[in-house]
Amino acid sequence: xxxWNQNPVCLVEGPxxxxxxxxLRPELVVDDGGPGETVTWDDGDHLRAxxxxxxxxxxxxxxxxxxxxxxxxxxxxxxxxxYGDAVQPLTxxxxxxxxxxxxxxxxxPRRW
Numbered sequence: 001x002x003x004w005n006q007n008p009v010c011l012v013e014g015p016x017x018x019x020x021x022x023x024l025r026p027e028l029v030v031d032d033g034g035p036g037e038t039v040t041w042d043d044g045d046h047l048r049a050x051x052x053x054x055x056x057x058x059x060x061x062x063x064x065x066x067x068x069x070x071x072x073x074x075x076x077x078x079x080x081x082x083y084g085d086a087v088q089p090l091t092x093x094x095x096x097x098x099x100x101x102x103x104x105x106x107x108x109p110r111r112w
Contacts (some may be wrong), residue, residue, distance in 0.1 A: 002060065002061075003060050004026060009077070010044075010064060010075040011087065013074040022106065023042075023075055026075055039067075054066050079102065
């Protein structure tokens with residue numbers, strides 16, 4: 001099962017939405033007495049929330065789901081290798097050579 005607490009920074013793979021690239025502090029929120037579960041995260045600019053329609057894959061290294069609009073998303077822990085391959089080229093961010101450096105960079109308090 002995907003460990004939400006141990007994966008505070010994830011790469012999001014999904015529909016062609018270039019604004020959804022990172023999931024900071026992703027959560028699976030259970031709405032007791034409500035319509036069901038919601039997957040939420042901060043993308044660095046906005047809080048995102050996706051009503052969960054169904055889970056497609058739930059493993060240690062990936063959580064893949066479909067939202068109530070039929071869009072599919074995969075969350076994978078953002079490792080230094082994934083950062084270098086998928087994130088840094090798009091953002092022009094600094095070189096981050098370890099998984100801990102990636103987490104520290106994205107989880108640091110923002111000062112803007």
